[in-house]
Amino acid sequence: MTVTESRPADQGSAAPATRTLTLIQAVTEALREELARDERVVVFGQDVGARGGVFLATAGLQAEFGERRVFDTPLSEASIVGVAVGMAVRGMRPVAEIQFADYMGPGFDQIVSQAAKIRYRSGGQFTAPLVIRTPSGGGVKGGHHHSQSPEAYYAHTPGLKVVMPSTPYDAKGLLKAAIRGSDPVIYFEPKRLYRASKGEVPTYDYTIELGRGAVRREGGDLTLIGYGGVMPDVEKAAQALSGEGVEAEVIDLRSLVPWDRDLVLGSVEKTGRAVLVSEAPRTANFMGEVAYVIQEALFDRLLAPVSQVAGFDTPYPYVQDKVYLPGANRIAAACVKALTY
């Protein structure tokens, strides 16, 4: 089971166990429940208070929990991240919002030099259990300063956990687990799915362990692996292939650090083919690591080279932003190539 669930004892049978939420509603709900559950949780960032965040992920939280728990900061990512580190070291559970993943840059030093290393450099005497939430990815006509997928920078930094959900259910369960966890987590939210991704979310408390992927679709002919914003297109491609009689197994990684090697290797061992999909630029893309691990473990089982469908090695272009993204057709074409190798 990839899901750790805990139902409250008084869960009435009349109460609906789930209802449909968008991904961003699921994020808000996770924050609200964690704020209510644990006094040490605070939520802050640029415009998260009265405005409720530029995407409204924190809408209503300041009204509900007050300015001590949910507050606006000056326009400084270095301070937002650095303050989160200090608060976490001092026993709190900060959840910081960086308005766009593209703007983590000014906070980069605090993330990699402080957040990621304090446990290690202190021999575990000091730790920084914080969460940095940030919208990432393209497809919203944002140009190159509002569309980037910088997860590889963070995945490359030991000491950080890196998460990217693609469904409301996962968004809530993973965020709660991140907040309750003991390490710094960079939690990317694929902004083009904020409202496009809808799904059933339980009303009871549940968390999803970081590092566990999810099988979205079972199949024996090849394994399609993705995470975040590309998932709807990955599933669309799988559906199209199914129409042609090819059954792809679709895996959503959900967490990049750590990532679910067992799930991936088990599936590729079964299918013999892997197509890895992400929208980040190809060079030093996180999927390169996944490809490496697959070929190392399963070299003699592979029926085709492991292949990648990724973003191009260019800054994210404004006008051609749809062409830049790996859509269902490009993904399906890569699958056909792997199948006919």
Place this chain on the structure above:
Amino acid sequence: MIQPFTSDPLRWVAEDGQPIRELPARFTPDVLRGLHRDMVRAREFDRKLVTLLRQGRTTFYAQSRGMEATQVGLARSIQVGHDWVWPYYRDHALGLTMGVPLLDLVSQCLGTNSDPSRGRQMPHHFGAERQNFVSISSSIASQVPPAAGNALAQKYLGVGEITVCTFGDGATSEGDWHAGVNMAAVNGAPCLFVCENNQWAISTPLRAQTASETVHVKARAYGMPGYLVDGNDIVAVMEVMSSVAEEVRQGNGPALVECLTYRVGSHSNADADAEKNYRTREEVALWTGRDPIARVEGLLEHLGHPVSAEERADLIAATHREVDEAVRQAEASGQPDWRIMFEDVYADLPVHLREQAAFLRAEQTGGQA
């Protein structure tokens, strides 16, 4: 020389248009009319672009309504094409007045083939080589250290130019801002830092941004003069800017000018409901009442050279026609295709990009190379 570090904003013209100090001789009725024209043109550009945004023909726009005196005044205080400008994303009135062709600005917003930045940047992120108007970056305050470097190069090369670096009040909280301002000061770089203090950074008011009383006092800590100007008084903006620019040009090191103004409209398209969300209608009304264009009109009236309603209407209509024509021309030039993705990533096309371009060409042309 103008007094730095005043507690009240430096001002020449009262809100009703009456001069409160002697009007400098260079502000002849003709000059003032020219400034009025520039400001109205900037305002109407804004209005037309907001319409294009509502029509979905562009996807991002950052209004500068209310800030015309600051931007037009700055543009008219520097040596365009000689000095260099590192602007921020709300500076189209600055660019327009510096002579960046309106067609280029509109094209950039539409991302057409006529866009000098080739449809790669999001709308409202202009750059114009001829005016030394460096391409805008969305990342707040990230232009500040490069502006300091631009100024250092000017000093090193001995070219008699200055660098102008603009930013909003919010930008002064970023580490980059402090790093850049400090670097410029330590090295005596000829950099004119201009804070367009419109009092809000999206939903964050100045009071939640900084505990210092004003922005310009921060200059003191870095060892440079700081000036506080009524940014809605174009005479004050030009008097201070041109005098400070001259000081900077003379090699006296950088300076900071804070123009106190107001963003009347929304931050961008993302917060059209600003009034409901985070600021009061009363506050907006108060500042709408301090309109910089109305102030120049009041001044011209006081001088006995009023702008007639007809003149004003003609001016507005002319700008609208100009924008309409630019939109027509821009749209007629078509949209850049997939090829623009790979050019300008590097000076050359490295092999991996050549391969990726070939892949995309095959995909986009259905296999025909």
